[in-house]
Amino acid sequence: MSVVKLWARLAGVELMTGRLGGARPMLMDAVIEERDDRGYRRLTLADRSFIQAGLAMRPPLSVRTIARELGVSASTVSREVRAHQVRHWETQHYDARIAHYRALAARPRSRPGxxxxxxxxxxxxxxxxxxxxxxxxxxxxxxxxxxxxxxxxxxxxxxxxxxxxxxxxxxxxLTVEKALRSGRTARVPKSKLPRRSSRPWLEGARLADRPAEVEARAVPGHWEGDLVVGPGNSGIVTLVERAHRFTLLGRLPGQRDSKTVTDVLVGMIRELPATLARTITWDQGAEMAEHAAFTVASDCKVFFCDPHSPWQRGTNENTNGLIRDFYPKGTNFNEISDEDLAETQRLLNIRPRRILGYRKPADMINELINGVALAN
Structure with a gap:
């Protein structure tokens, strides 16, 4: 390996070969786009320059002091220094411009579709x-x-x-109603597991039959549901609205058969405007075998995920995890009062959510309900 390639590799510089080869140019004042799933912000060139200056002081600033001045966590600064130190003979030092170059080079390069x-x-x-x-x-x-x-x-x-x-x-x-002969607006996932053929209530109510608008989370009124169960045949019904993460909780009266579950569901959504009770997505549990009767009573259709595919109702799975903070596994819901359950529902709905721009589900759903009321 040539000396140039060796130094480029140590510095994290990307080399291009050919007649116009050399270090791949980077716009050093570029800002790397933030992702919704990150819990920390991206560092800019100015941030990295401050880190370099802080480490060069005598005595050097501590990682926590630097992090406090930048408004980031200490682990962000620690990871940054550890990942982008450059070895110079027997010593290592942090160089802001090299670190920023590496970060820009490592970002995924998007190309136009x-x-x-x-x-x-x-x-x-x-x-x-x-x-x-x-x-x-x-x-x-x-x-x-x-x-x-x-x-x-x-x-x-x-x-x-x-x-x-x-x-x-x-x-x-498109001007045609159906772009594909099948009429599908979403691809049907192919499970590697054998299809459950002993559940006739699934016909016509699978995920592939669900309206296309549900997937985009742009239209309110589409819910995901499940049971959180405990000993003594106890349990609660959980519903979470896909667009605004508003949560409804309903306690089961010591039974988990399909008629009991669907009766509780009807009571939970009865007070909602029709525009906020369009569909519910559920897993393939037998507790929803009588979903047709529920739809007649509520005018809200039920659709079922593919077998063993909890990610298809991931918002509800996440919400059930939050509920377990209040009611750990082993909780007997027959011993939980309706007032306690209502308070849990309230606390879940007044939490600011990052995915909602730190707005509260309760505020957003109330705005929708008031808007419907004014329109009528």
């Missing part, structure tokens, strides 16, 4: 409006533009664009 090319997008949309299948669209474009890769696209890319629910989705530009 294939269908963001306007002529290609227009060609795909026009053929889908003529009821071509994605395979037919891709095949014809390959024949028509054999020497223009920008005007060719795989059928899988078209499928993915049709299944997207959010802003910019390809389906929003």
């Amino acid at each position: 294939k269908l963001e090319h306007p002529p290609l997008r227009a060609a795909v949309v026009s053929r889908l409006n003529n009821r071509y299948s994605p395979q037919q669209v891709a095949g014809e474009l390959t024949l028509m533009f054999p020497d223009d890769p920008e005007m060719r696209v795989s059928h899988e890319t078209i499928y993915q664009a049709l299944y997207v629910q959010g802003k910019g989705a390809l389906r929003h530009e």
Whole structure:
């Protein structure tokens, strides 16, 4: 290995080969995009320069002092220094510009989607409006533009664009009601486990039959539900609204059969406006075998996840974890009063949620209910 490559590797510099080779250029004042799932903010070049200056002082500032001045946790600074120290002969030191270069080089490089090319997008949309299948669209474009890769696209890319629910989705530009012959707006997950055939109540109520709007979390009134159970055949019904994380809790009266569960569910959503009780997503437990009677009583449809797929109702799974903070495993819910359960529900709904921009589910759901009331 050449000396240049060795020093570049030690410094974390990305080298490009070829006639115009050298260190890959980086815009040093760039800011790395934040992700919703991170519990800490990204460091900027100015932050890293402060860390370098603090460590260079005599005596050097402590990690906790630096973190306090930057408004970040001490572990963020500690990880940063540990990850980006540069060895110089027998010593190691922290260099802000090298550290920032490494961070920029390590970020995932996004590239524009294939269908963001306007002529290609227009060609795909026009053929889908003529009821071509994605395979037919891709095949014809390959024949028509054999020497223009920008005007060719795989059928899988078209499928993915049709299944997207959010802003910019390809389906929003179509004039036909059904983009695919199957009428599906979401891909059907294929479980590796054998299908449960002894549950006739699932027919017509699987996740693939659920309205497409549910996936996007843009329309309120779609819920996820489950049971949190305890000894003595005790348990509570938990419902959480997908868009605003509003939680409803209902105690079961010492029984967990399907009629009891659905009766409790009807009572839980009875006071909600119809626009806030559109669907419920549940697992394949037998406690919802009588969901058809529940739908007749409440006008709220129930859809079932695939077998052994709790992530398909992940918001409810997370909420059940929060509930276990109040009622650890082994809690007998027959001994929990309705007042205590109501207080737990209140506390869950007045928590500011980061995913909601630190707004409270209770405030957001009340705004929706008041808005419906004014409209009527």
